[in-house]
Structures are given as structure tokens and as C-alpha cells.
Amino acid sequence: MAAVKPSLGRVLPRSSMLFLCDMQEKFRHIxxxxxxxxxxxxxxxxxxxxxxxxxxxxxxxxxxxxTVPELGAEGLRPVTKTCFSMVPVxxxxxDSRPQVRSVLLxxxxxxxxxxxxxxxxxxLGLQVHVVVDACSSRSQVDRLVALARMRQSGAFLSTxxxxxxxxxxxxxxxxxxxxxxxxxxxxxxxxxxxxxxxQNPLFR
Numbered sequence: 001m002a003a004v005k006p007s008l009g010r011v012l013p014r015s016s017m018l019f020l021c022d023m024q025e026k027f028r029h030i031x032x033x034x035x036x037x038x039x040x041x042x043x044x045x046x047x048x049x050x051x052x053x054x055x056x057x058x059x060x061x062x063x064x065x066x067t068v069p070e071l072g073a074e075g076l077r078p079v080t081k082t083c084f085s086m087v088p089v090x091x092x093x094x095d096s097r098p099q100v101r102s103v104l105l106x107x108x109x110x111x112x113x114x115x116x117x118x119x120x121x122x123x124l125g126l127q128v129h130v131v132v133d134a135c136s137s138r139s140q141v142d143r144l145v146a147l148a149r150m151r152q153s154g155a156f157l158s159t160x161x162x163x164x165x166x167x168x169x170x171x172x173x174x175x176x177x178x179x180x181x182x183x184x185x186x187x188x189x190x191x192x193x194x195x196x197x198x199q200n201p202l203f204r
Contacts, residue, residue: 009129009156011102011127011163012102013167015099016052016100016101016102016167017055018043018052018054018055018104019055019057019103019117020054020055020056020073020106021057021086022058022059022064022108023040023067023068024059024064024068025065026063030138031136032190032191034070034188035133035188035190036107039134040107041070041072043106043134043163044072045072046164049178050168052104055090055093056073056076056077057107057113058079058080058081060082083116084112084116085116085119094124100126102127102129103126103127103128104131104158104163105121106134106135107134109137109138109142109143110146110147111145111146112137115149118150118153118155119150122153122155127156128154128155129158129163130155130157132159133192140191144195147195159187160187161183164182
């Protein structure tokens with residue numbers, strides 16, 4: 001009998017969905033916020049080019065304000081929530097797309113709505129790819145531990161460029177030249193390198 005292969009975490013446009021979580025005006029004080037939004041905006045541009053569906057949430061916008069304009073999310077209708085997970089409010093949208101197998105997850109905060117969304121998605125049997133350079137927290141300790149916690153639970157930790165190149169798949173793709181323009185400059189530094197250097201016990 002052949003051994004059962006572990007999930008490799010491949011992503012394909014036809015079976016993926018982009019989740020954009022709570023990148024709102026009152027969160028601008030969060031560490032690396034401009035860099036996180038910039039990377040999430042890259043992911044959204046690529047998703048549009050490859051026809052990957054996207055959903056956008058806002059946490060209690062009456063108090064925390066609207067989504068920041070630099071995300072470039074015009075045309076996406078924000079879904080309002082108070083729950084610390086995107087899944088309850090986007091479940092109907094998710095259920096309407098039975099072909100979705102992988103969710104690419106961007107936003108804030110890593111230890112709150114990102115982690116709870118990831119756990120809910122994993123509980124539904126979906127693969128979760130946390131875009132590590134598009135997620136942050138007020139506390140970088142919370143960010144670090146939440147990334148490790150999600151990895152322990154079965155989520156994949158990926159960079160934006162790694163996921164973008166998986167999605168496009170081939171330099172012969174008709175959208176590759178447009179995507180190449182988006183990733184020509186490296187993603188901005190969002191303070192992750194220190195998390196993965198040395199003997200960090202959380203990522204062994």
C-alpha cells in the first residue's frame with residue numbers, strides 16, 4: 001500500500017481565496033502597519049489578475065474606522081464583524097465556492113482575528129496559508145507566538161512572493177509580465193527576519 005502523502009500546501013488560482021482582515025484606520029499604530037498593508041495590497045492586485053476571489057472584513061468600523069485606502073480594496077464590499085474570526089461573517093461566501101481548498105490570509109492582529117480565522121478554517125478542512133509579511137500585531141511577542149501556534153495547528157507560513165509565484169506557476173502565464181511588475185521590488189521589511197534567525201525554539 002502506498003504511503004499517504006502529507007499535504008504539500010500547493011496553491012492554485014482556481015481553488016484559492018484571499019482573506020483580507022481588518023486593515024482599518026484606527027490600527028495604524030500597529031507595528032509595521034504600512035508594510036503589512038503594502039504587502040496585502042500586492043496580494044490583492046495579484047488575486048485580481050488571476051481571478052482569485054477575495055473577501056474583506058472590518059472589525060467594529062463604528063469605532064475602528066474604515067479600511068485604509070492604500071490597501072486598494074475599491075470594489076470589495078467590507079463585511080462588518082465583532083467576532084475575532086472572519087469565518088462566521090464570510091461563511092456564506094465561502095460555502096458558495098465549493099471549489100476553494102486553500103485560503104491565503106492577510107491582516108491584523110496575528111494573535112486575534114488572524115489566528116482565530118486560521119483555526120476556524122482548519123476546522124472546516126481547508127488549507128490555510130498565513131502570509132507572514134502581511135500580518136502583524138501591536139506586540140511582536142504576540143505576533144511571534146501566534147505564528148508558531150498556527151503552524152503547530154497545521155497552517156502553512158508563507159511569504160507573499162512565495163505564494164504569488166506558486167499561484168502564477170509559469171513565466172509563460174499570460175499575466176506573468178504584469179505580476180512581475182508587482183514583485184519587481186522586494187516586499188518591504190516587516191521585522192520578520194529576527195523571528196527565524198538563530199535557535200528560535202518556536203520554529204523548530
